[in-house]
Amino acid sequence: MSLETARSLVADDLAAVEKKMHKAVSNVYTPLSDVLGNLIFSGGKRVRPMLTLLAGRFYPPDEHEKLISLAAAIEALHTSTLVHDDVIDGALLRRGQSTLNALWTPSSTIMAGDFFFARAARLVAETHHPRVIQMFARALEVIVDGELRQAFSARDWSQPKESYYERIYGKTAALFELATCTPAALGNAPHDHEEALRRFGYHLGMAFQIIDDILDFTADEKTLGKPAGSDLRAGIITLPVYFYIQQPERRRRIVDMIESHPTGDPIVAEVVQLIRESDAIEQAHNEARAFVDKALTDLEMLPDIQEREALAIVARYVVERSF
Amino acid sequence: MSLETARSLVADDLAAVEKKMHKAVSNVYTPLSDVLGNLIFSGGKRVRPMLTLLAGRFYPPDEHEKLISLAAAIEALHTSTLVHDDVIDGALLRRGQSTLNALWTPSSTIMAGDFFFARAARLVAETHHPRVIQMFARALEVIVDGELRQAFSARDWSQPKESYYERIYGKTAALFELATCTPAALGNAPHDHEEALRRFGYHLGMAFQIIDDILDFTADEKTLGKPAGSDLRAGIITLPVYFYIQQPERRRRIVDMIESHPTGDPIVAEVVQLIRESDAIEQAHNEARAFVDKALTDLEMLPDIQEREALAIVARYVVERSF
Numbered sequence: 001m002s003l004e005t006a007r008s009l010v011a012d013d014l015a016a017v018e019k020k021m022h023k024a025v026s027n028v029y030t031p032l033s034d035v036l037g038n039l040i041f042s043g044g045k046r047v048r049p050m051l052t053l054l055a056g057r058f059y060p061p062d063e064h065e066k067l068i069s070l071a072a073a074i075e076a077l078h079t080s081t082l083v084h085d086d087v088i089d090g091a092l093l094r095r096g097q098s099t100l101n102a103l104w105t106p107s108s109t110i111m112a113g114d115f116f117f118a119r120a121a122r123l124v125a126e127t128h129h130p131r132v133i134q135m136f137a138r139a140l141e142v143i144v145d146g147e148l149r150q151a152f153s154a155r156d157w158s159q160p161k162e163s164y165y166e167r168i169y170g171k172t173a174a175l176f177e178l179a180t181c182t183p184a185a186l187g188n189a190p191h192d193h194e195e196a197l198r199r200f201g202y203h204l205g206m207a208f209q210i211i212d213d214i215l216d217f218t219a220d221e222k223t224l225g226k227p228a229g230s231d232l233r234a235g236i237i238t239l240p241v242y243f244y245i246q247q248p249e250r251r252r253r254i255v256d257m258i259e260s261h262p263t264g265d266p267i268v269a270e271v272v273q274l275i276r277e278s279d280a281i282e283q284a285h286n287e288a289r290a291f292v293d294k295a296l297t298d299l300e301m302l303p304d305i306q307e308r309e310a311l312a313i314v315a316r317y318v319v320e321r322s323f
Numbered sequence: 324m325s326l327e328t329a330r331s332l333v334a335d336d337l338a339a340v341e342k343k344m345h346k347a348v349s350n351v352y353t354p355l356s357d358v359l360g361n362l363i364f365s366g367g368k369r370v371r372p373m374l375t376l377l378a379g380r381f382y383p384p385d386e387h388e389k390l391i392s393l394a395a396a397i398e399a400l401h402t403s404t405l406v407h408d409d410v411i412d413g414a415l416l417r418r419g420q421s422t423l424n425a426l427w428t429p430s431s432t433i434m435a436g437d438f439f440f441a442r443a444a445r446l447v448a449e450t451h452h453p454r455v456i457q458m459f460a461r462a463l464e465v466i467v468d469g470e471l472r473q474a475f476s477a478r479d480w481s482q483p484k485e486s487y488y489e490r491i492y493g494k495t496a497a498l499f500e501l502a503t504c505t506p507a508a509l510g511n512a513p514h515d516h517e518e519a520l521r522r523f524g525y526h527l528g529m530a531f532q533i534i535d536d537i538l539d540f541t542a543d544e545k546t547l548g549k550p551a552g553s554d555l556r557a558g559i560i561t562l563p564v565y566f567y568i569q570q571p572e573r574r575r576r577i578v579d580m581i582e583s584h585p586t587g588d589p590i591v592a593e594v595v596q597l598i599r600e601s602d603a604i605e606q607a608h609n610e611a612r613a614f615v616d617k618a619l620t621d622l623e624m625l626p627d628i629q630e631r632e633a634l635a636i637v638a639r640y641v642v643e644r645s646f
Contacts, residue, residue, distance in 0.1 A: 122463075134449075137447075151434065
């Protein structure tokens with residue numbers, strides 16, 4: 001099965017999700033609906049709603065529409081955190097486009113993020129399922145906690161690997177596990193199957209973020225849609241950096257380079273080059289592969305329907321992608 | 324009945340709400356729990372949870388704890404919007420204390436607001452009541468919509484009075500009506516009683532914000548805990564300004580003064596003085612009184628328990644308060 005075949009299994013549902021998100025944005029105060037619309041329709045890959053829709057096929061809910069609302073809620077929450085993250089990171093480019101942050105004032109950007117938060121809340125409330133809503137609220141706490149941890153751990157060069165894992169759990173894996181376990185809860189799946197889907201989402205999300213963090217070193221600005229090494233520039237220590245600085249002389253070298261030129265782009269580009277050419281990239285890749293292997297194992301206990309194969313395809317794609 | 328007697332009716336419940344909010348903050352990433360704790364315990368009057376607790380006495384829910392969660396959720400949502408508003412307004416003082424905005428970077432402030440959002444979501448999810456959760460999500464949309472409207476209507480000197488009312492609905496009355504109608508929904512009150520409580524909250528919230536906007540002209544900096552005329556400084560046209568500029572020569576005068584010195588404090592102080600001494604204050608006061616009268620009428624159809632008298636006391640206090 002190809003990735004496109006996997007996606008085509010839920011193509012109609014994905015179209016319904018797009019439509020629902022469009023509707024959620026269109027009832028807003030007029031001068032803004034275009035801007036907010038562009039933001040949510042600016043070319044995300046819709047990986048998360050795709051996971052929700054595929055995971056929802058094992059134990060379909062009483063009303064199919066609730067699954068659509070759930071998938072739309074997850075994408076709206078994702079959009080909301082992207083918007084706020086752009087202010088937090090001071091990012092000027094995302095997906096090759098100017099971020100809202102670069103075009104708007106911080107306050108408008110906060111409001112736009114809050115707007116998608118509010119939409120996510122309404123969409124998830126449409127499931128009328130208290131446990132699903134509780135899972136959603138809990139994930140939101142983990143996500144915000146991750147943002148706080150990231151902000152407070154910047155430039156801490158001696159942090160353990162666990163700090164990185166805690167942070168990317170909040171940054172990415174919490175939403176991935178939400179995307180895969182809430183449809184199971186909505187469909188009243190047996191507990192062990194819900195748990196398998198949750199773990200699948202968690203492991204996949206961890207791998208996804210590690211690959212993202214590798215690409216921040218190995219891909220070029222054009223492919224990334226933003227400058228390489230942007231996390232490093234903000235002092236955020238991702239897995240390739242972590243592995244690189246495990247050798248004391250390397251650590252001294254790059255800490256010196258960065259701390260003595262805290263905002264210097266040429267210096268960051270030089271450090272990016274050092275890390276890109278080191279074994280740290282392969283070490284990080286191995287960890288991503290290990291997470292994907294766990295994700296594939298998680299799927300084994302689930303009913304053998306074609307959507308299970310589709311989820312496996314998505315998981316394999318995550319470690320193989322180069323953008 | 325005095326305001327203190329009214330408050331004492333729900334004193335134990337208010338203490339339980341404080342405890343629940345404390346717990347919600349204490350499980351956070353350690354370096355932040357003090358800061359976030361200070362923020363939520365920095366001396367709000369707890370008007371909104373008090374309303375929720377009093378309104379919850381007409382039709383008590385199956386589990387009393389759910390009412391406590393709901394009241395805590397409403398205060399957490401209130402705190403969250405205050406924090407984001409401080410970034411949006413660029414306010415440096417609130418309740419006489421430095422705002423988070425003045426102490427922190429915008430990004431930390433966004434995260435702190437998001438943190439209280441997440442806590443509010445978890446607390447309301449604890450009610451396990453889909454309709455209550457839906458009302459919450461809907462109110463959040465109205466609140467964010469109000470922020471957007473406020474930002475986009477600044478310095479529009481010819482806006483109709485309805486624009487002001489739409490904005491303060493989002494800014495204040497949406498949360499007040501949420502505070503009074505959700506306990507009714509939670510207790511499965513008859514529809515007309517839920518609706519009466521909703522309208523009571525709405526009318527009270529409108530009056531509350533008009534009085535706040537009047538105090539921004541009539542109170543001194545020490546009482547306000549922030550400089551007088553701060554909305555006007557940001558170009559926000561509140562009801563006293565609206566009434567003042569209905570006379571064309573007054574409008575020309577202050578628009579000239581403000582537009583030609585957009586950030587000048589002395590000029591704002593002069594305009595504040597002009598408005599304070601005009602009949603615009605009394606005109607705004609009359610509108611606030613009319614809203615409170617409607618709120619008092621809304622209460623009439625509700626069961627005649629002492630909490631009904633307590634709600635009336637709170638309503639009267641709102642228009643009489645001088646801080």
